[in-house]
Amino acid sequence: MNKAQLVAEVQxxxxxxxxxxxxxxxxxxxxxxxxxxxKKDKNVQLIGFGTFSVTKRAARDxxxxxxxxxxxxxxxxxxxxxxxAGLRAVL
Numbered sequence: 263m264n265k266a267q268l269v270a271e272v273q274x275x276x277x278x279x280x281x282x283x284x285x286x287x288x289x290x291x292x293x294x295x296x297x298x299x300x301k302k303d304k305n306v307q308l309i310g311f312g313t314f315s316v317t318k319r320a321a322r323d324x325x326x327x328x329x330x331x332x333x334x335x336x337x338x339x340x341x342x343x344x345x346x347a348g349l350r351a352v353l
Contacts, residue, residue, distance in 0.1 A: 268289060269289060273285035304316045311346050312345045316342070319340055
C-alpha cells in the first residue's frame with residue numbers, strides 16, 4: 263500500500279463527508295507527530311499497534327562494493343519499529 267492508497271482508505275473510513283485533502287492532512291499530522299515524538303522522547307508507543315524507538319548503530323568496518331576498498335562506517339542512529347500484539351494478531 264502506498265500513501266495515495268492509504269489516503270483513500272482513511273477517507274473511506276471517515277465517511278463520505280471527508281475530502282481526500284482532509285484525509286491526507288490527517289495522515290501527514292500523524293506522521294509528523296511520530297517524527298517529533300521519536301526525536302524528543304526517543305520512543306513513541308501506540309498501544310495495540312506498535313512502538314517506534316531510536317537505536318544506536320556502532321561504528322564498523324565495511325567494504326566498498328565497487329572498489330573492494332575497506333572503509334570505516336561512522337556510528338549512526340536509526341528508527342526501529344516493533345509491532346504490537348494487536349497488529350501481530352491481524353497478520
